[in-house]
Amino acid sequence: MLLYRLWQILKVFVPLSFLTIGGGQSIIADVHRQAVAVQGWMTDAQFLDLFALSRLTPGPGSLLATLVGWQAAGWAGALLASVGIFLPSSLLVYSLARVWARHRGAAWQRVVETGLAPVAAGMILAASATVLRAAEGEWLAWAVAAGSTALLLFTRVSPFLPLGIGAAVFLLFWS
């Protein structure tokens, strides 16, 4: 029974590993559907708990997969879910890194690096703005983000400073 469940966990997360393009957010809906509706590993409320925790704790947001695996089948489930979500795509990127290093300085590499740069910049900016559009705190979130951006662009302070200021500002003006 447990073995079967572990197998199901792998079967859910390995395909998702290849679908996470641009960031973990793109697969959250799928993870939710599989965990609650399709596999019945947990209730909606339990999933929401795990989702909230994955945002609360540090580290990659995709640790949500780890937590879902843990809820479904304990430590073994956590391990397999992590392996399933991280390993396949990691092997792909590792191969790419090897090829890249072998042909360092090749003309096509310059084309790819230069050509992807504006697309990547557009993606980063759009992802940030999208997070802010959905953020708790509306105008205050935009203001805190703008202040934090300026601080990090023009000074060499540790990121902890703007994060602390953000927490303090929200405590003062948004609670």
Place this chain on the structure above:
Amino acid sequence: MAQESAGVTGAPASPGLMQLFLAFTKIGLTSFGGGLSGWMMREFVQRRRWVEEGEFLAGLSLAQAFPGVNVVNLSIWIGYRLGGSAGALVSALGMVVPAMFVAILAAALFAEVAHYHLTHVILSGIAAAAVGLSLQMGVRAARRAAVSPVPALILLATFCALFFLRLPLLAVVLVMAPVSLAATWYRLRGAGGGGR
């Protein structure tokens, strides 16, 4: 140029594996509120100077265009660049494993903390500030990428398609990346007088 591996790096003294693992662990365990690649840029480019800004951003572009969680992709990319295969392994493990234990322990011990109103308010403030980490990286990336009208236009189009039109990321990348690559190829071919 016939030299194999060793000593190709022009960056200041490469870190050892342990140093690499701890540096990634630090990011994995301190990056509250998200914006992890911004943390990485701050740590590896600006603070430790292990990687140059241009190289970091090139790695980030590839990490984003490739399938996989881009933070982990980027860890592997930088780890490989700084310490070969072993470097890639310890970097990815450093980023994921300690944070994984923290997340599970938190789920086991205090899942209910996630519901306190104050936790929610504090986290919202941290998350809003963490967007600044991504934004400053986006601004630096944009400054570097938008060197002429065509890349500037591609950047703008990508942004508008994702933010204003809310088109799916995958579709946008599948259209914009080839367009941009073709434009770059054409431009570099035209400007590379003398070369092939």
